[in-house]
Amino acid sequence: IRLNVDMETKSKSKITREPVRLYAKGIFMGFKRGQRTQKENTALVTIQGCQDRKSSAFYHGKRIAYIYRKNNAKTALKYKAIWGKVVASHGQSGTVRAVFRKHLPPRAMGSQLRVMLYPNKQI
Template sequence: MSLKLHSTGVVLGYRRSQATQYPNISLVKIEGVNTRTDSRFYLGKRVCLARRVKKTPKNPQGYKIIWGKVSKSHGSSGVVQARFPRNLPPKAMGAKVRVMLFPSSI
């Protein structure tokens, strides 16, 4: 029996309007979430972006992990907005993220 601890998602970009973009809010499309009601389950869940960095004695694995939190849904197609303590780099657009299934309210 395997337990599923995360869902995969893709960073679409920053929240934006026609003239302004808001780099402190990232849009994430979660796999299997197609409606706004489906996205309500993921509100408050943790988002993890792992990226490769240069290996150092302080970081022998060579990965940097950026944690964020799903804050609200965006639109009607199941896209969610996630906030990170430091803005995601532009290189992260199109990158895969893990949306953890904790903390859970069930």
């Protein structure tokens, strides 16, 4: 909650609530792979603002979600999610490895994921 105060007139204006985002944006880059094989059970995710291996260590153990639109919206729920977990860093550039409950579809490559900022190990 933030209280806006005008310093010239010393008048208090209306209390405004700034939205709080509880997730970081990530992009699904592809699957973990070797030279000739592809491991669909492990996804590689680049997290926005995460530039090196040290900063990617913060996200270990965090939940991650791929949210997509359903094909037939007969019910009120129009979106579905595939949940996963960040398990390790990948390389030196801040990319992380994530394991999902169901494998991500190939059409999800390049799309946005939500990396939840909980559970937090810092508490």
